[in-house]
Each structure stands twice: as structure tokens, then as C-alpha cells.
Amino acid sequence: MRKSTTGIDVRHRRDCPAARNREARCRCSPSYQAHVWSARERKRIRKTFRSFDEAKAWRAETLVGLRRGTMRAPSATTLREVWETWLAGAGVGTIRNRSGDKYKPSVLRGYETSMRLRVLPELGGAKLTEITRLDVQDLVDRMLGRGRDASTIRNTLIPLRAVYRRALARGEVAVNPVSGVELPSVRGRRDRIASPKEAAALIAALREEDRAVWATAFYAGLRLGELLALRDGDVDLETGVIRVERSWDPHVGVIEPKSRAGRRSVPIVAALRPHLAARKLRRRSAAEFFFGDRGRPFNRNALVNRADRAWKKAKLSRIGLHECRHTFASILIAAGVNAKALSTYLGHSSIQITLDRYGHLMPGNESEAVALVDAYLERASGTNR
Numbered sequence: 001m002r003k004s005t006t007g008i009d010v011r012h013r014r015d016c017p018a019a020r021n022r023e024a025r026c027r028c029s030p031s032y033q034a035h036v037w038s039a040r041e042r043k044r045i046r047k048t049f050r051s052f053d054e055a056k057a058w059r060a061e062t063l064v065g066l067r068r069g070t071m072r073a074p075s076a077t078t079l080r081e082v083w084e085t086w087l088a089g090a091g092v093g094t095i096r097n098r099s100g101d102k103y104k105p106s107v108l109r110g111y112e113t114s115m116r117l118r119v120l121p122e123l124g125g126a127k128l129t130e131i132t133r134l135d136v137q138d139l140v141d142r143m144l145g146r147g148r149d150a151s152t153i154r155n156t157l158i159p160l161r162a163v164y165r166r167a168l169a170r171g172e173v174a175v176n177p178v179s180g181v182e183l184p185s186v187r188g189r190r191d192r193i194a195s196p197k198e199a200a201a202l203i204a205a206l207r208e209e210d211r212a213v214w215a216t217a218f219y220a221g222l223r224l225g226e227l228l229a230l231r232d233g234d235v236d237l238e239t240g241v242i243r244v245e246r247s248w249d250p251h252v253g254v255i256e257p258k259s260r261a262g263r264r265s266v267p268i269v270a271a272l273r274p275h276l277a278a279r280k281l282r283r284r285s286a287a288e289f290f291f292g293d294r295g296r297p298f299n300r301n302a303l304v305n306r307a308d309r310a311w312k313k314a315k316l317s318r319i320g321l322h323e324c325r326h327t328f329a330s331i332l333i334a335a336g337v338n339a340k341a342l343s344t345y346l347g348h349s350s351i352q353i354t355l356d357r358y359g360h361l362m363p364g365n366e367s368e369a370v371a372l373v374d375a376y377l378e379r380a381s382g383t384n385r
């Protein structure tokens with residue numbers, strides 16, 4: 001049996017003779033406690049193992065981590081305490097998202113709900129430094145066993161991952177236990193997309209005062225918050241653009257767009273212009289919200305309910321405002337608008353988001369690729385077959 005060595009103590013059972021006399025013969029299966037000194041926190045770090053080799057390996061790795069600054073002494077701070085600090089910092093903007101932008105109020109509300117209902121009841125009392133990947137995996141497995149939707153499970157881990165990402169960057173933990181966790185696959189349904197002919201019929205079936213907002217969703221692709229926050233001066237028929245400058249949060253009011261790319265100019269197509277022009281003629285004051293009344297944005301629920309009744313009467317399939325945005329993307333793609341311009345008009349923070357979201361709509365099968373290449377080569381060579 002190995003005797004204790006520098007930084008590793010042999011821990012015998014109480015009834016073992018070696019527990020009272022180091023020279024006595026061991027009659028138990030001892031454990032091995034490794035320890036190192038962290039000068040930064042002026043604190044000793046300890047961990048117990050079943051074998052000497054495991055203790056020795058951990059001690060060597062920990063010494064390297066302390067020298068490199070990638071490891072710190074365990075903290076008594078619980079996940080619940082760290083979360084409350086994180087949420088407060090994100091709320092005032094001192095903690096930012098990966099893009100360096102402030103978190104949107106709606107995002108933080110979703111994070112708070114996920115943590116309060118599903119994470120903190122299970123892990124809130126545990127020390128931040130002691131939560132392992134297995135703990136997180138067990139949380140995922142329990143949610144799956146309770147019949148939680150795959151997307152709900154994935155969304156639940158987003159705020160937990162953000163908390164650990166910041167703690168890892170600050171050297172408060174050595175690893176992010178959310179990384180590498182096995183998650184159920186999300187097999188969502190495809191969003192409804194209306195054809196150009198159907199989009200025109202859906203708009204025509206609406207009350208005249210509701211057509212402009214739905215047409216803007218169909219032919220300019222604005223998000224709900226952007227439609228709500230649109231002002232009279234943002235709709236420039238003379239230059240032919242809609243300037244998206246702000247969004248709307250039901251709890252906060254006017255906020256910044258979803259991302260830096262959300263602030264953009266969207267061209268006004270011919271199918272949209274008459275609806276916007278008619279709306280401008282009905283406006284009572286340029287100070288009001290473009291689609292609102294009496295200084296307030298339009299009522300989303302009332303707008304959708306009126307549209308549902310009109311479409312049911314006309315025997316048309318209903319569509320949601322966000323699905324109108326997908327229809328706008330499909331129209332641009334079918335018209336041949338390139339992916340970069342499409343990304344800009346949609347206000348995506350990167351072209352990769354556009355490709356991931358709408359790549360299935362873009363030309364790309366073998367016959368289309370051959371036709372495009374053949375047509376290009378014929379034009380470039382000046383030959384006709």
C-alpha cells in the first residue's frame with residue numbers, strides 16, 4: 001500500500017489499525033484526499049478519490065490550472081445566487097449576449113421563467129462549482145421523462161449555459177457542465193408559406209383598415225414588434241423604403257430592434273405601395289404609430305381575430321403574422337434576390353441564420369444547378385446550342 005505523499009493524504013476507516021498507527025498494517029480500502037493551495041483566493045482546494053493514481057492525476061491537473069488561471073478554488077455561492085446576480089446584470093446591460101448586445105426584455109423574461117420553473121427547483125441550491133455534466137444530463141432526462149417537449153428542454157438550458165459561459169470566462173469555474181449534454185432532437189413542422197396569389201387573396205379579404213399592416217408583413221417581412229413600433233416618418237413612399245428603427249415590447253414599450261442588423265431599410269415593392277399610401281391618407285397625426293391609434297400601437301389580438309373571421313368567411317386558410325414574414329422571404333428567393341440582400345432585408349444578424357432558416361427554399365437540386373450553370377456558360381461564351 002502507498003503511504004501518503006506530498007499533497008495526498010491516505011484516509012483509512014476508523015476501525016482500521018492504520019487509522020491510529022501509520023506503521024500498522026491497513027485492513028480497509030482507504031480513500032485518497034488530494035489537496036493544493038490556491039494563492040489567489042488564499043484557500044486550500046481538496047478532493048477525495050478511491051485510488052491514489054486518480055488523486056495524483058487530479059492534483060497535477062489542478063496545479064496546472066491554477067498556474068494558468070483557468071481554475072479557482074471552489075466557491076460556496078449557489079447557482080440560485082449566481083443566477084440572481086446574472087439576471088440583474090443582464091437587465092441593466094452590464095452583462096451582454098454573445099454578439100455584445102443587450103439582452104431583450106422578452107428574452108430575459110423567457111430565461112427567468114425557464115430557470116424559475118425548471119432549473120432552480122432542481123439545481124438552485126447546489127454550489128455553482130459542484131454542478132457536473134451528469135447533474136445537467138439528469139435534469140434533461142427527468143424533463144424528458146415528464147413528457148416535456150424537445151424544444152422546451154433545449155430552451156431551458158439556454159440561460160443555464162449563459163450563466164456558466166460567463167463564469168467560465170471569469171475563471172470562476174473550470175468547465176461549463178452544459179457543454180456536451182445529450183439533448184432530444186427537435187423535429188418541428190415547417191412554417192406555413194402562402195403563394196403570391198394566395199397572399200393577395202388573403203389581403204383582399206380583410207377589412208380595408210387592416211390591409212396595410214398585413215400587406216407590410218407579407219411584402220416587407222417586418223416582425224410583430226417592428227410592425228407595432230413603426231411610425232409615420234419610417235414609411236417613406238418618396239424614396240421607396242420602410243426604415244426599421246425600433247421594436248416594441250408589451251411590458252417595456254419602445255425598444256431597440258432585435259439586433260444591430262435589425263435596424264435596416266426595406267424596399268417598398270409595387271404590391272405594397274397602394275396599401276401604405278391608403279393608410280397614410282387615413283392617418284390623423286404623424287406623431288402616432290403608423291398602424292396604431294390614439295398614440296398606441298395596434299392591438300395584435302384584435303387584429304388577428306378580425307382577420308381570422310374574414311378568412312373563415314372567405315373560405316381561406318388562416319396565416320400568422322410571423323408566417324407572413326416567411327412568405328416574404330420565399331417571394332424574394334423565388335424572385336432571385338441573393339442571400340446577402342435577403343439577410344439584410346430580413347434583419348438577420350448573419351447570413352448563416354438566413355441560410356439555416358430558408359436554405360430549403362433556395363435553388364439547389366441537381367437539375368436546377370445544371371440548368372443555372374449551363375445558362376451561365378452559354379451567356380459567358382456567347383454560344384447558343
